[in-house]
Amino acid sequence: MIPVKRIEIVVDAPHSESITRLLGSHGLEGWTLLRGASGMGQRGRQHDDDITGVSSNHLIVTTCTPEKLALLLEDLRAMLARYGGMCLVSDAHWLRH
């Protein structure tokens, strides 16, 4: 098993593509995206009920080697500062197969 950083990002649905594009530009080739999340945050309640998905969140899970983390987080921070959202980082082990 390989130690990795597990990164979990929640953003408004319309922004998730920017996030995954950002991940790609940092050379991360794997992520998982869950739609239809509702939530509560500094910008109020996301009901996940409307027509266009503006009030839905997407949750993105990805992994990253500890070396790449700092650069990635810098860009992520800039994006989240503009769009709102949340990012959690934790330690995990990747099962190589």
Add this chain to the structure above:
Amino acid sequence: MIPVKRIEIVVDAPHSESITRLLGSHGLEGWTLLRGASGMGQRGRQHDDDITGVSSNHLIVTTCTPEKLALLLEDLRAMLARYGGMCLVSDAHWLRH
């Protein structure tokens, strides 16, 4: 990055509102909720297939400062004892933006 406790709760759909209300009452202003989870636990199989959502689980992710954790968990434990469900706590880092 700020060290936080990542809390992950799975309960039957009809109870998730009680949980988020509880989070609010403990001063947690952020959470993310995913619907349509199926699962298996001590109370058997949740198929996520029925008409009313009784057989669906909701998954709630939230964060909490280490200080607030003990009090929150006490109330959560009481609720889960009555409703069933699961709660995992782990260490994470919050990306301030």
Add this chain to the structure above:
Amino acid sequence: MIPVKRIEIVVDAPHSESITRLLGSHGLEGWTLLRGASGMGQRGRQHDDDITGVSSNHLIVTTCTPEKLALLLEDLRAMLARYGGMCLVSDAHWLRH
């Protein structure tokens, strides 16, 4: 709170039943499954848009005592090697109720 291993598995929708069956055969009686995940990995893009669910991922979260972990991971590795997918393991605490 009981220390456990949190295991997070992402596989193509058609394989998730094999995975949950495997978990059962290792004596794990609890798991949560989220459908409708899209993603990116070594086998390319999963769009979560098609008719049959072949291009959807399922995300499975389960827990396991540290003792059972090694055996479980061995079988999981074999399965993922054949089917593709991802498995992350991390430390967590289970709230006993």
Add this chain to the structure above:
Amino acid sequence: MDWSLISGNLLTPPILFFCLGVAAALLRSDLEVPQPITRALSLYLLFSIGMHGGVEFASAGFGFTALKPLLAGIAASALFPLATFALLRRKLGPADAAAIAATYGSISAVTFVTACSFLQDREIAWSGNMVAAMALMESPAILVGVLLARRSGVGNKAGAGGHGSILSLSREAFLNGAVFLLIGALVIGALVGETGWKSVAPFAHDPFKGVLCLFLLDMGLIAGRRLGALRESGGMLLTYAICAPLVHAAIAVGAAYALGLGRGDALLLTVLCASASYIAVPAAIRSSLPEANPSLFLPMSLAMTFPFNISVGIPLYMAVIDATWRAA
């Protein structure tokens, strides 16, 4: 008695699609209906049946004759749980007994709708009152069931969540999504009358039977997946799941006869009494009585009573009613 009614009923599209669903689940086919679609189909059925009932209710007028089946239905839905609870308490804890009592006191909208479609095929008239009866029979059983459990000491601390008071209980019972939509559509139907109905009928009426087929396919999948869980119930509950509809139906046929209802209304009242809830009650019970084990009451009503009623029950009750009314 006309036994061909039963065999004839088995060969209609809705029942056959139900069987197809059960077969798919048992054979472990990967056929499935996404959960949002399941919910949408049920919203559609409640919307249609509610509005249609409201329109007919309004056109019939609100005399005492109209109220008779309504009152009978409400009484049944409050009294049956009392008997059930007393019976089941011998074997089960109070929470489980109360949950089952509420389930079998309440009604199944899908069984009702299948019975309507059965009547329609045979061109037997029925009145909008019965839809009102259906809407009003959901909640009393929930209230009675939960109160019985509370009296036996279940969930009285109710610290967490605070679903304790009678008030919050009635909220759960009447604001349940299914009950609310049904009653709302009923009232709207009564307000807009025939003109309003005509404008929505190409959606709410014409495709109804076809949608019912898809919905029953789905119900078959859902029921089939829970057949395994019946093992937990044990012989006594399985017997109950078949006998309760028969006993309730017999009482209902008698009541319908005594009240002088028409054959159509008599069948619907019987079906309401004989059916068990799996929409309104489980949701309300999970909130108000989380101590009850959902793998008891849900599989019983979904995987035993419901299939029994739509396949054999409805034509059987009709045959009995036909024989009785003809004999009169």
Add this chain to the structure above:
Amino acid sequence: MDWSLISGNLLTPPILFFCLGVAAALLRSDLEVPQPITRALSLYLLFSIGMHGGVEFASAGFGFTALKPLLAGIAASALFPLATFALLRRKLGPADAAAIAATYGSISAVTFVTACSFLQDREIAWSGNMVAAMALMESPAILVGVLLARRSGVGNKAGAGGHGSILSLSREAFLNGAVFLLIGALVIGALVGETGWKSVAPFAHDPFKGVLCLFLLDMGLIAGRRLGALRESGGMLLTYAICAPLVHAAIAVGAAYALGLGRGDALLLTVLCASASYIAVPAAIRSSLPEANPSLFLPMSLAMTFPFNISVGIPLYMAVIDATWRAA
């Protein structure tokens, strides 16, 4: 003026179901429409209204008369935001003012569709041009709104994401899913004409009214859930949310009269000008102007302007138009 239009409008199925939805949300019933169904209903409405409009547009021919309401609509949707922005800048930051300006310059397809159904009930004709006008009024307001914000210095670095240029802005505005489907269906309707329409009408036309009821039930739920968020807006914005439709409507009625439109088209142009977007604009604004607070502009248009327009607005505008056209 014919006040009975207003009371009559309140008793139609679509409006009553909207009210039922609001009631369910306020009473905290657990009634809900799954989000994929919400989206499917909106796809259906855009598909139907687009194709129908295209068919009628093609059959009417593309003369200057046909273009008049179109040009008026586009002009309104580009000019209203300028005035709104100037007005709101006194109290709000540039991002929020621009977002609201875009919202109220753009249009609401559901309000439009409700107005069409209102006209249909009263057998007043309207032309396919108005659908084209609707489709073309979504985007200019977005462009103008975002450009106003940019000129005030919002998001000019636009480092993250790069939604900076006018080009990428126009992309957002015209490739928005709702706009794209609407314009696409319009073009397809124009290409396939009456024959093509007939083949899809049993899906796209006949059940339309019924589907609209379910959709408005859902809109009621959505609006009801956001009523609480209106507190954040403050009195000034709430006043704006009711006055803007009235002022825009008054200007539109005048324009329609000057252009010599028929009563049906006049109502639709008025409704387009008076309505505020909650489909195309919020999505585009989230991408291009993420600095704007969505809990300001979304609840205003969804929970104030939309209910006002479909309940009171439409019949009121009709009454004014009737009185004016009759006086002429």
Add this chain to the structure above:
Amino acid sequence: MDWSLISGNLLTPPILFFCLGVAAALLRSDLEVPQPITRALSLYLLFSIGMHGGVEFASAGFGFTALKPLLAGIAASALFPLATFALLRRKLGPADAAAIAATYGSISAVTFVTACSFLQDREIAWSGNMVAAMALMESPAILVGVLLARRSGVGNKAGAGGHGSILSLSREAFLNGAVFLLIGALVIGALVGETGWKSVAPFAHDPFKGVLCLFLLDMGLIAGRRLGALRESGGMLLTYAICAPLVHAAIAVGAAYALGLGRGDALLLTVLCASASYIAVPAAIRSSLPEANPSLFLPMSLAMTFPFNISVGIPLYMAVIDATWRAA
């Protein structure tokens, strides 16, 4: 040959909506159909086409004439994969070659349905047997494909999952959700006959064309998103994706002529042979042959063969059939 058939086909609503979907995907519009809706639309199509076919099948009787196209179809679906596998093995590994062989031996229900709608527009009759043929052509190709791979040593250990035996293989092939629903609806249609069909037709038949438009819009989005992935396939596979349908179609036209089929049935047999699966096969292949790379066989059938068939293929085959049958 009548080339106007092709241009005429391109201007029908279903094809135009398919193109709209492709355009939206290529232009990166955010238009999307939620996945549960995609599945619901396909359930609807399988339900409708299955039941309708069953009804017609039963009314035609089960003589040898009825069986001829059925047997031809099954033979084709078992033999084509053999040839394909032999051909593709020169360039590809056994798993990928087998997956593509299964894909092109099997059929596409949506292409079939589009061909039915094409025939309906031209008032050309076709028989319910062809639906039975379609239902029975899905599975043999899967079996043959996987067995070919197994013979070449793929997945023989099959430790994990145990999808090894022929038995579990046939389970996958016949219990696939799409196959199961189709065959089930066919049998139910045959059991309930015209009376049963009439009761569901306002749902299963009348709106069919309109639903097909929405479904093809969605298929266009799905296909468009996979156009990029075609780069992986390389020139040889792209050529195969267009030539295979043509070759299969030519053989099918010959067989249909030899069997003396009517023009309608001839077209449908041709379309079945020429089309490639993206419903039943990919799901079964992922389970039974996970070694095959899904970004090869899925984009080929979805983004090349399917669009080719519904736009150019169907009218082309019809023109050839018309010319041949007329010459006879």
